[in-house]
Amino acid sequence: MTYTHLTTEELVMIEAYFHQKISVLKIATYIGRSRQTIHNVVTFLRKGYTALDYFKQYKENKKRCGRHPITLPNDQQEYIQKMVAQGWTPDVIIGRAERFIACSSRTLYRQFKQGLFDQTTLPMKGKRKPNGHKEKRGKQAFKRNISERLTDYPQFEDEFGHLEGDTIVGIHHKSAVITLVERISKAIITLKPNGRKAQDVEEAINNWFQC
Incomplete structure (x- = not known):
């Protein structure tokens, strides 16, 4: 379940209700927030701080949120560059698991895109086709659709x-x-x-x- 952080307007309203001696339960009802969320803000205000101080602290804490970027060891980077030079793609390097790589194939592709590796060394030179792409080259006029096989040859599994x-x-x-x-x-x-x-x-x- 996603959580929506408090806005500056809500923090100002909580501070105003707090100075009016309104209980945490009623403030939570008025604003439509959980009691624990309101309790955290009220506890901070009781220490002599303001809603602006709470918002500044929230912005500072938010800088530490999220996953830290993955940095592969030098030996793993050298192995990846060596395999790519031999024609391997990131998904093959991760899928073959000949050596432990501390990331997934999607993360490895992302590192190529970010410039941590030279994406021009990839077989497709980093030019991946978008989702839903339909290849129009090399269409063969003599080919038949596999869905027609059962209709034309009902006994194909035994013939x-x-x-x-x-x-x-x-x-x-x-x-x-x-x-x-x-x-x-x-x-x-x-x-x-x-x-x-x-x-x-x-x-x-x-x-x-x-x-």
Whole structure:
């Protein structure tokens, strides 16, 4: 449950009620605050302070609120820089857990964005796509929607010859391999297209089927 801090207007009202000798219970009822909140302010006023002093103290205490920024040790920073140079991303570094890193992948991405690490060394050069982004490149005209499979092939789970394809992209996106897996036998077919464009992938698959 969230808590709304007292405003300056409420503090002035509490001070005015306090000088009128109104009880804590009635002040809490008038302002619509809990008795403990009003009691804290009244206790502070009884020591000879004012509502302005209470507000100044609140502002000073608020500076110490929140989580302190995470500073990774030098050995962990060196390890992260080394792995990123090999093509690893922050989520892979944290997910593989080959070495303890004292932060989450989101925090590590945030440190790259803040400039604690060079984000241009990341595979995507720090240019992450926004939430809800839809990739429009590389759309293949010959592909079919997987939702159509059950309608066109009701027995596909028991029939031999149904392939499921995927791609494996090499380091720095310099190469790619197509993988086709047969559902029944689990046989894996790998194809290497001449390039990474949609027509290159289509040509590699068509050549294999013609063999």
